[in-house]
Amino acid sequence: MAETILLVEDEEGLSTYLKTELEFEGYKVLTATDGMQAITMYRQNQYAIGVILLDWMLPELDGLEVLRRVRKGDDVPVIMMTARDYVGDKVAGLDAGADDYxxxxxxxxxxxxxxxVVIRHQLKSNVSTYQVADLQLDVRTRTATRGDKTLEVLTERETDLLVLLMQHAGTPVTRPEMLDRVWGKDYEGQVNIIDVYIRYLRNKIDLPGLPPLIHTVRGVGYILMGAAND
Structure with a gap:
């Protein structure tokens, strides 16, 4: 599944250009052209939005006020965009909760x-524990349990991959998305690295006598769920 980005930019030409480039990279893009529209769009799609690209100078509400309202109840990554390069502006944006500038x-x-970068940081820090079926994962300690059985400690990469699968439990995650989210878009190694790490995870979480949790979706990728589909 593609990451959804809320793009808030009132300059039509720039907004169109950014939307085209982001969609070409595989992102889903929602757009808003003023601060009030941005808040409305955010509230309607809060649980789908993965990143907000937020212009500073906006009609209705400026970007800083939009950021403050978003931060009242959400830690979604926000990147501020501005034509002004004043240090004071950057400090104000970061102090208000922006993740980058x-x-x-x-x-x-x-x-x-x-x-x-902000997506990877969010992947690691958004939630400290996850649970799907009888599998529970503590991201900070990279330890997992199935029922009352403690599993072998996961590596950092295994943890990132398992978090991604658990975040999308019941929905197939494609190989390209796994590469982008866990290894990064600049990864130039072999695509079969995903299959190698899935095997590592299966060896650690699929215990004898318990139903397997990670299933192959042929031609797509992998899915984490409680019933076997393979």
Whole structure:
């Protein structure tokens, strides 16, 4: 599943350009052109939005006020965009809860890199524990249990991959998404690294006498769920 980005930008040409480039990279993009519309769009899609790209200078409500309202109840990653390069603005944005800051004009490659960074950070820090069926994972200690059985400690990469599967439990996660979210879009190694790490995870969490949790979706990727489909 593609990450959903809320793009808040009132300059039509720039908004169209960014939306096109982001969609080309595989992201789903929602757009808003003023601060009030941004808040409405955010509230309607709060649980789907993975990143907010937020312009500072907006009609109705400025970007800083939008950020403050979002931060009242959500830690979704927010990257501020502005044409002003004043240190005071950057400090104000970061103090209000922005995760990153980029100054216009910028290269699309830099923006994409910053998006990947905040997504990876969110993947690791958003929630400390996950549970699906009888599997429970503590992200901070990289320990997992199935029922009353403590499993072998996971590596950092195994933990990131298992978190991704648990976040999307019951829904197939594609190989490209696994590479993007766990290894990063700049990964240039073999695609079969995913299958190698899935095997590692299965060896650790699929215990004898218990139903397997990670299942292959042929031609797509893998799914974490409580009933075997393989």
């Amino acid at each position: 980029i100054t216009k004009p910028f290269e699309i490659e830099e923006l994409l890199a910053r998006i990947r």
